[in-house]
Amino acid sequence: MAAVARGAAGPGSGGPRLVLLGPPNSGKGTQAAALAARLGVPAISTGDLLRDEAAAGTGLGRRVDAIIKSGRLVDDDTVAEVVRERLARPDAAGGFLLDGYPRTRGQAETLAQILAERGESLDAVISLVVPEATLLERARARGRADDSDEVLRERLRVYRDQTAPLIEHYLASGLLREVDGDRPIDEVTAAVIATLTTGVTAKG
Secondary structure (H helix, E strand, O other): OOOOOOOOOOOOOOOOEEEEEOOOOOOHHHHHHHHHHHHOOOEEEHHHHHHHHHHHOOHHHHHHHHHHHOOOOOOHHHHHHHHHHHHOOHHHOOOEEEEOOOOOHHHHHHHHHHHHHOOOOOOEEEEEEOOHHHHHHHHHHHOOOOOOHHHHHHHHHHHHHHHHHHHHHHHHOOOEEEEEOOOOHHHHHHHHHHHHHHOOOEOO
């Protein structure tokens, strides 16, 4: 595999430092696992990370657990603290793939600050592009009770509202790579690898 295009490389540079974006049912979790294996970097899901932190029983974990049990969303400062601690672990020194963070422009700016403290920066932000009709079709195929068309459309609306400014932010910074996610899993993975090695978007 050709060398992955990198941005500013800091301590422990090796694999890429990536963010993966995608709407519900876009196959983001599947691609995160496949890409992490191909690139030799940890896939870091913030949802899993928060649950693991809560289960660990640390001071931070107890705070996260209390927030989750109260039914509230974990606030940006707490999520940032959890992400900062995770990225400081040795396995992330040579690169990482973030799934589920950042979700807003404010979180993107916080992530940039966290990385800058380490002399690092993101190399690319991968956005999986999948038509709404395909997302609905995939949800129906899964047959989950909470995956009705109405519920999914609302989740997609929230995703678009939250993520549109984030995509614009990363597009302006030259980091965004849009990849057509409406094709077989292996083809999507190959397209992401291709856009990382060439630095060119791979929508087709």
